[in-house]
Each structure stands twice: as structure tokens, then as C-alpha cells.
Amino acid sequence: MTVRQIENAVALLEYFAHVRRPTTLAEVVSHFGWPRSSAFHVLSTLAQTGYLYEPRVREGFYPTPKLLHLASRIAEAEPVPDGLLRIMWTLAERTGETVWISGASGQYAVFLDVIESEAAVRYTANPGKRVPIHLTASGLALLSQFDERDRQIILRKATYEARGPNAPRNVEEVRAELEAGKLRGWFRSASYYTPDLGGVAVPVAVNNRHFAITVAGPLFRAETKFEDFAREILAAITEEYGDQHGQHRFEDVPT
Secondary structure, eight states, rough: OOHHHHHHHHHHHHHHHHHHHHHHHHHHHHHHHOOOHHHHHHHHHHHHHTSEEEEHHHHHEEEEEEHHHHHHHHHHHHOOOHHHHHHHHHHHHOOEEEEEEEEETEEEEEEEEOOOOSSSSOOOOOOTTTETTTTHHHOOOOHHTTHHHHHHHHHHOOSSSSSSSOOOOOOOHHHHHHHHHHHHHHHHEEESTTTTEEEEEEEEEETEEEEEEEEEEEEHHHHGHHHHHHHHHHHHHHHOOOSSOOOEOHHHHOO
């Protein structure tokens, strides 16, 4: 369930990030198909709270730096550990595929940071993207770090309507994937959620926070490299943090 007004405000801010120029009320109405009164209320509310201003009178609204300052303060409080960011860059160079760090949010794995492959055919994603926690390599790696009680709660609520052709079809199959991944030390997905996408994820805990590191690409290119991806991820974690990895807890290396 979503709140329409909040959803509209977020969509508007994402629209500004896309067009990167002042936007008028008429353009907002035309782009989103919202009633003029609804578009006006979203724009005026954001302006009154200091998130939008008019760089030139009657030429449209644009976000103020307030949003950047707010986001920066939030990120500074719980940043993605620097060690994980260095691992991402290492893996992007070594594998040539898209790499991301994800964390858990209820029934979803949320992408916290992403480095996209430079290949013409690649997996495209942005920070903030959400994928089902029980139908993806990233999600399975995160679920593996939950205690059994929390894992049961998540799996009890899981649904299987939106899934790829090779995805687990019920809780028992998800648990089988989890057990197989724990034995290997890494988790896989091959058209589990996104058709024709293949990926490998490894769980990692840093400063008592749980993450998953994932390398993924088009299935035709990635599937034969799953073990290579896993070795590269584990090697990069070892280079950054030492021999401990996976579900072991360890402190981030200070910069």
C-alpha cells in the first residue's frame, strides 16, 4: 500500500533529476497526467517547505540545495562502509559486470550503491531499486544472515506472483536455495526474478550491519561465470577485510 501524495512528491523529485532544468506547472500536468489542482498542491507544498524555488519568475520550479543537505546528513549517519565501496570498484574492474551493495527492507532487498557495467548489453539499475528478498541472489544472501525467527516471518509473507521462469515456487524451494547457498558460501539467481538475468551474491556483515555484494549480468554471459564471480567477490572481501568473510562480523577498515 502506498500513499498517493507521497508517491507523487517522490515522482516529481525524480523527474527533476531526469530533466535537470526548471519545470512549470503545465509541464508537470502534461508529463504525469495529474489534475492541475493536484500538481499545484505538490509544487506549492514543496516550495513552501523550502525544497523548491523559482530561479526566474514564472519560468518554473527547481529543487533547492536543501534536499542535498538533508540527504547528505542522512547518509553521513549510516553510510555504506568505505570498505564495501572499494570492493565494488575492484569487482567492477575484475568482472566487467554490474556490481551493487544491497541491504534488507522488509520483503525486499534494496540497492544501496551500484556500479553499472560498461558493456553495451548489461544489467541496468540505480540506488533505491527494490527486488524481492526471496527471489534474488542479493535477497537470499541477506536472508541467510537473519535469525530463524525473522526469516520465518519474511517467508510466511512471501508471494510468488511476480517471478522469473526459474524462480523458487514456494517456501520449501526458497529454503532449499538458502541451504545450497550456505553450503557453497555464495548465492545465485538465474532468471529467478528478472528474466535472462544471472547473478551471484555473497553475504557480508560490517559494523553489525548486514549487506550483500552482488555481481550480475545478462544470463547468456554470466551463467558460465558464476563460480568465477563468487571467487572474485570472496577474494575482494578477503583483500579488504582479511580472512573473515560471509556471515562473520568484522569491523570496517578506517580510511
